[in-house]
Amino acid sequence: MATLLDDQRDELQTVEVRGLSPWLPAAARGAAAPELLDVSLRVNGVERHLKLDPRTTLLDALREHFGLTGTKKGCDLGQCGACTVLVDGRRINACLTLAVMQESKAITTIEGLAQDGELHPLQAAFVEQDGFQCGYCTPGQIVSAVGLLAEGRTGSDAEIREFMSGNICRCGAYTKIVAAIRSVAGEGG
Numbered sequence: 001m002a003t004l005l006d007d008q009r010d011e012l013q014t015v016e017v018r019g020l021s022p023w024l025p026a027a028a029r030g031a032a033a034p035e036l037l038d039v040s041l042r043v044n045g046v047e048r049h050l051k052l053d054p055r056t057t058l059l060d061a062l063r064e065h066f067g068l069t070g071t072k073k074g075c076d077l078g079q080c081g082a083c084t085v086l087v088d089g090r091r092i093n094a095c096l097t098l099a100v101m102q103e104s105k106a107i108t109t110i111e112g113l114a115q116d117g118e119l120h121p122l123q124a125a126f127v128e129q130d131g132f133q134c135g136y137c138t139p140g141q142i143v144s145a146v147g148l149l150a151e152g153r154t155g156s157d158a159e160i161r162e163f164m165s166g167n168i169c170r171c172g173a174y175t176k177i178v179a180a181i182r183s184v185a186g187e188g189g
Helices: 004-012 058-065 123-129 137-152 155-161 174-187
Strands: 036-043 044-054 084-087 090-093 106-107
Touching: 036 058, 044 058, 044 090, 058 084, 084 137, 090 137, 090 155, 123 137, 137 174, 155 174
Parallel strands: 036 106
Antiparallel strands: 036 044, 084 090, 084 106
């Protein structure tokens, strides 16, 4: 059964509001899509080239254009840390940065941590310490922990928890996550 909204949808979408055009977003004014840009990104040591809408986030470029789905899309607001990657060794939320801003920088995702078929020590520690439950946040947790070790922020469990606080685990595996990080930090990172 059609509703009032269904019956009037086309009419509502075509109503012209006179005098408001300069204040409406470009998409509402029927503007053309932005021109695609040639972008080169160095991801996990490999230079990759593509054409991107300049509004594409690094997260979407990694997942949708390169097929690197280890980096997760959680909140898309920079609040959960599921999309954490390293850019020039620094932890960032890939959902909050545009891909075009990362040209000429070294981007490392969870897929780039293992070397020559060997897990990164933190990946192995997460398995050994059972530092995950559902696994959704795990890639972001591990990448963030790699950055944490590089920053030298592992003086105590409290310090680890503080500097990992941007990565949320909805399952509550924090104790085991801290144990995994502590075990690698104790080995010299």
